[in-house]
Amino acid sequence: MADPSTYRPAPGEIPVDPGVYRFRDKDRRVIYVGKAKSLRPRLSSYFQDLSALHPRTATMVTTAASVEWTVVSTEVEALQLEYSWIKEFDPRFNVKYRDDKSYPYLAVTLGDEFPRAQVMRGAKRKGTRYFGPYAHAWAIRETLDLMLRVFPMRTCSSGVFKRAGQVGRPCLLGYIDKCSAPCVGRVTPDEHHAIAEDFCDFMAGNTTKFVKRLERRMQEASAALEFEQAARLRDDIGALNKALEKSAVVLGDGTDADVFALAEDELEAAVQVFHVRGGRVRGQRGWVAEKDAESVPEIVEHLLQQVYGGESGEGVPREVLVPVVPPDLDAVVQWLSGLRGSQVQLRVPQRGDKRILMETVRRNAEQSLARHKLARAGDLTARSQALQELQESLDLADAPLRIECFDVSHVQGTQVVASMVVFEDGLARKSEYRRFIVRGATEGGTVDDTAAMHEVLTRRFQRYLEDRDQASDIEIGPDGDDRDNGNNNRNNNGSGNGNGDAGRGGSPVGERVDPDTGRPKRFAYPPNLVVVDGGLPQVNAARAALDALGVDDVAVVGLAKRLEEVWVPGQDFPVILPRTSEGLYLLQRVRDEAHRFAITFHRQRRSKAMTASALDGIPGLGETKRKALLRHFGSVKKIRAASEEDLRAVSGIGPALASTIAAQLSRTSPATPAVNLMTGEVIDDDEEQPSA
Structure with a gap:
């Protein structure tokens, strides 16, 4: 480097x-x-x-x-x-936006002598009018089949067109009146070009005049007693209405806009765009990209570059709606206007139908991101490949069917917590997640991450050894009863004992076995692989914790965020997995889930700590009485200045408790103010407290 x-x-x-x-x-x-x-x-x-x-x-x-x-x-x-x-x-x-598919367009080659309607993909060509993109090619063909009743234009390839002209017979579409058969001279080039232009006009959103024109012709044919012609025109009107039903009106008639929205997490961002033409959604596209250090406005700017940068200008609508404006708004607007050849509006919708449509696009982006993440996680083949790659890359005896990942979270040494997440067969097992309050790794206001990791791994595997021993003492009777061989007096610490292991139970030994399955609960299962969030120091600390307990059948690795390197204990150099490796993708998901779980727990404890006051921790003073004191006096400062007699005037405060409160507050120096852990600002005890 x-x-x-x-x-x-x-x-x-x-x-x-x-x-x-x-x-x-x-x-x-x-x-x-x-x-x-x-x-x-x-x-x-x-x-x-x-x-x-x-x-x-x-x-x-x-x-x-x-x-x-x-x-x-x-x-x-x-x-x-x-x-x-x-x-x-x-x-x-x-950042590379990976288009989730190659989207098809309905294209009309107006530059040809005899324009042709067809499905096209890839780069756009000059002299061709495009409509879409559509989600599926079959949707284009279905719409086109309906439209050919009214606009009988050519859809055949050049070879078929040329061959029909040589033999003097049109193709099947020409015989069933879904093509005007310019190949055999039934219409002139100008007449066929006019049909193609009417078709484009209808697809562009100018639909009303064509429906009214057909209705007028149907009434004229009916009045002239030409009922067969009237019935044919009636069917043509039905075909147009059916085609219109396939693209619902979402905005005002004549509105041309592209509506962008995105959904993101810590690693990736999913983008969706709805193409609205003539007030109707004509197409939809989506991308998924790895997130960089870029902000959301910068992501939007680069997205607009990709979508419109290769266009000839005809793909830029009059209005572009985005979730946030790019940082160089004026430059982007000027650039888009130059591509289009006229002014383009780029803005964030604030209210009305456009805001509602933006929310719809955003929901599609969220679903797209969820599908993208679950596609690989839910793919049995991909999961099997990931586990096999980890077994081979880490030189494991067996595939790591159960993976546990640990992460430590704190802010400048305060509220130190840790998380344990469990993946089995490549899928998250949320019922097995555990949270830890770390107490022994803080000295002098600083946190030793390696000591915290050592403490958490020690506690987790001590529980595993205890549960393993206890499970071996349990006998399941023939009627399903749990029989304990003399170990009911063993000490089982509960979750409220101050050890900080969320999820510990103070139940008897027999209850550690699920009565339905007969399998041990909680920490009774050892993992095949332990993953720690960090580099070589954290990995060595985790390995030392397991060695001290005599656990030698569990592999330990660390995943460092900076370069996504996989560290193995005792090795000076990391294992580098390919960026496209399914094994690395699985490790990243496990690590990110542990980080998310730890951050969530840390924020909960930090939020609770930030609302603490000098009244917390006074023996005998519960939440109800604290609220009563604050309601009566208004602030902690006024409570501190109150006499014992004044304190006894509050409902629920007796002489003994009043004396305890006064003594406790007198020992708490008001010269040492509380500090907001997030902002560093001093919390004034004299601020009015909210009523309960």
């Missing part, structure tokens, strides 16, 4: 003008492209302390060996140049 300080430019060398910059590795390959309104502050932000950078950004700057930049005159030029370089160099550290 390169030291960023070795290639950091001098501050005075970097201009303050807008521009685009490129990071290159030691082989001169471009690994990242970015743009900035002002190059100097943006580039300087990459060369700060590595611990302050996002892990992916830190990896990028340590992989790079040089940085260069190009100054441009406007932010729009920077936007265009950034997109061009990303397409040209395909940098590995730029």
Whole structure:
């Protein structure tokens, strides 16, 4: 890895003008492209302390060996140049939106002498009118089949068209009046082109005039007693109405807009876009991308670059609705307007139908992200492959069918907690999750993460050894009764004993066996693999805890966030799994679930601690009496200044308790104020307390 300080430019060398910059590795390959309104502050932000950078950004700057930049005159030029370089160099550290499928379009080749309607994918061509994208090709063909009754245009390939002209006979569609048969001269090129233009006009949303025109012709045919013609026109109107039913009106007639929304978690972001043309949803697309250090506005900006950057301009609607505006709003609007050739509105909808549609798109994005995460997790083949890869890569005797992951969470040494999550056969087993309150790893206001990990692993596997021994003493009778061989007096600590193991039970030994299955509960099952969130120090601490207990049949590894390296105890170098490895993906999911579970528990305890006051911990003073005191006096400061006689005036406060409260508050120095753990601000005890 390169030291960023070795290639950091001098501050005075970097201009303050807008521009685009490129990071290159030691082989001169471009690994990242970015743009900035002002190059100097943006580039300087990459060369700060590595611990302050996002892990992916830190990896990028340590992989790079040089940085260069190009100054441009406007932010729009920077936007265009950034997109061009990303397409040209395909940098590995730029966010890549993986389109979840290749979406088909309904295309009409208006540039041909005899325009053809067909399903098309891939790059767009000049002289061709596109409608969509659609979710499925069969949806296009179904709609097109209905429309050919009214707009009998050509749909055949060039070979079929040419062959029909040579033999002088049209294809089947020509015989059933779903094609005007220009191949044999039934219509002129101009007449066929007019049919194609009417078809495009109808698909663009101008539907009312065609339906009214057919209704008028049907009435005229009926009045002229041409009932067969009237019935045919009636069926044509029914076909148009059926086609209109397939795309419901969501916005006002004539509205052209693309509606973007996204859903994200710590690792990935899913994006959905609805294409609304003529007030109707004509298509839908979706992407899933790995999240970088970018903010949501920057993600939106790069998404717009990808969606519209390759367009010829006809794909940009009059209005683009986004969840948040990009950081360079004016530049993006100017760029989109230049592609379209007219003004484009880019905004966040605040109310009305467009806001409701945005919420619908957001829900689709959330479902897309959930499907993406569950697709691999729920795939039996992928799970089996992941377990096999871990067995081979970590040199395990068996596949790790049960994996337990541990993570420690705290803020500057306060409210230290840990989590244990369990995955069995590659799937989360949430009923087996456990939480720990860490007490012995805090000294002098600092937390030793390795000591915390050692404590948690020790407690977990001590419980395993206890449960294993107790389970061996349990005899299940023929009638299902639990029989204990003399060990009912063994000490079983409960969850409220101050040890901090959430989920411990103070039940008798017999209740440790599920009466339905006869299997031991709680910590009775050992894992095949223990994963700790951290590098080599945490792994060695975990291994030492297991060795001290004599547990030698459980493998231990650590997964470091910075480079996603897998550390094995006693080895100087990590195991590097491919980024596309199913085994690495499983370890990441286990690690991230442990981190989420630990953070949730830590936030709960931190929130509870932040609301504590000097009244907490006074013997005999419960929650009800505390609320009564605060209701009566208004603040802790006034309670501290009150006499015992004043305290006894509060309902529920007797002479003994009043004396205890006064003595406790007198020992609590008001000169030592409480501090908000999140902001560092002093909590004023004289603030009015909310009533119960």
